[in-house]
Amino acid sequence: MTVNTHAAKRPAPIREGGVSRSVFVAFNYFLLFLMMLVTLYPLYLTVIVSISNGANVMRGEVGILPVNVTLETYRNIFKGDILLYMRNSVLYTVLGTFVNIVMSCLCAYPLTRKSFCARKFYTAMVTVTLFFSGGMVPMYLAVNTFGLMDSIWALILPGAISTYNMIIIRTAFASLPDSLIESAQLDGANDLTILFRIVIPLSKATLSTMVLFYAVSHWNSYFDAMLYIRTKTKYPLQIHLRNLLVAGIASEELQAAGTGQAFAVTERTMRAATIIVSTLPILIVYPFVQRYFVSGVMIGSVKG
Template identity: 40%
Template sequence: MKAKITWFDGLIAAIICLISLTVIVPFLYIIAVSFSPPGDSMAGNLILWPKHWTLDAYNYLLNAQTFLTSLKNSVIITVLGTLLSLVVSIMLAYALSKKGIPGRRAVLLLIFFTMIFHGGMIPSYLVVKNLGLIDTYAAIILPAATSAWNVMVIRSFFQSLPPSLDEAARIDGAGEFRILFSVVIPLSKPIIATFTLFFMVQFWNEFFSAVIYLNDTNRWPIQPLLRQMVAISASNISADAALDAQLAANLGPNVQNAAILLAMLPIVIVYPFLQKYFAKGAMLGSIKE
């Protein structure tokens, strides 16, 4: 029993198309500018398709040492950070998913409280500093190793698994570690995939901790460098830290937009996979803050 298409459907479709365009147009613009010679877009001319294709911006960026170093740093931080986050979160969530272990309630409370109260920026900074982590990748990775929300969500997934499975393994004489690795984890692929992607996005996009914890710009990941590269065009704002002089001199709109595109490329690549899993994660995530 299908109703016929009315003006109402048309109106909704038109509005949704318009909203989608506000997302698509900036993307097309960035791509078009990055593949055009700087002259074509110099005065803010809205181009959605390059008139003269050129790879100059990419050629330049992918040979600029500062830029390459930041990409390398981002990859290292993302890979190590994601691995560590997965290991720490899964192990803690698994331990907390089992009933009847003395101290479980206390640990849950300890974790839950961090959701509603935190020491704040400066005390956290002092801890990282006193641990001697300034100017190390660990300063970015360790403070973000997991969160109360991650642990709670993974834990509730583990609790939804049928208990008969690991009981059977236990009767067969398997130790707890073996049960976790050869029974529970293979059954938890969807949640692990979800969190792998979330952690990757989180570490790739990390910006502020690099600004406060990394004075040595050779350690900078891509995000803070990108900020400097684009901030130069925000008129009176001068880039405050040392941006590689050569990089600064060559900043046309094409190079800036190529840098924006490269900084979001990994996200766009994993996005289809993210989309496959995120609905469930987001449902739980909306309770996050």
């Protein structure tokens, strides 16, 4: 008689099938489906409101499906110079993000080098800016004094480094083994070569995430442009959209025409369409960088 000693040690098999499990799985799916609905419905509602007739939206008739579909709201948004503003926004985003990444890497790398004697001092100095800022007027004066007013650089140079993002990059760089860098040094590589040929290529995941962070903040920013840009043809898209939305509401209050025209476009449809137009480009970019996203932002969060 042989005794199967292994059988006793084997963990109990997971019981597949069975009513309780099916109920559990069904409940899980149902719950997840509900959560998906809760998450997606606001976005869906925004889309259907933006393409519905304004009068129907106003009367609260749009909930599940669009009513009296019209593209009038989008026509209203896309008339005028919107393509110019879009081009400006793309330019500011691309150029701004490039400058951000280069500057952040150039700042982060020395702060990870143990051979850099003032490392701790500079790290402390940089960290201070996380908590304190000069405020609007001193910043305005600085931009004016440096002659950056009404130029693209006023939107790019003052915010060339985001301290928070730079610290994430620094943490990613610091997680690379010292031996790797030492061996490169032994092969005669200088710091720039090490940074651009070893450190940066090995930190692609983090940098992709930072590209996304920086790009989104450039794409969404309007405040700096509002303060520093005076020529209308240099405005980014967000200024135009924001003005379209907020001033439209204000003007309705101040100077209600009350012309009694049946309108296809209302404040609510305009608001919805504005949200779609301003978020769509970023939504399109997300899937391409998403695979880097989680691994990038988790850098340094777990030790060992």
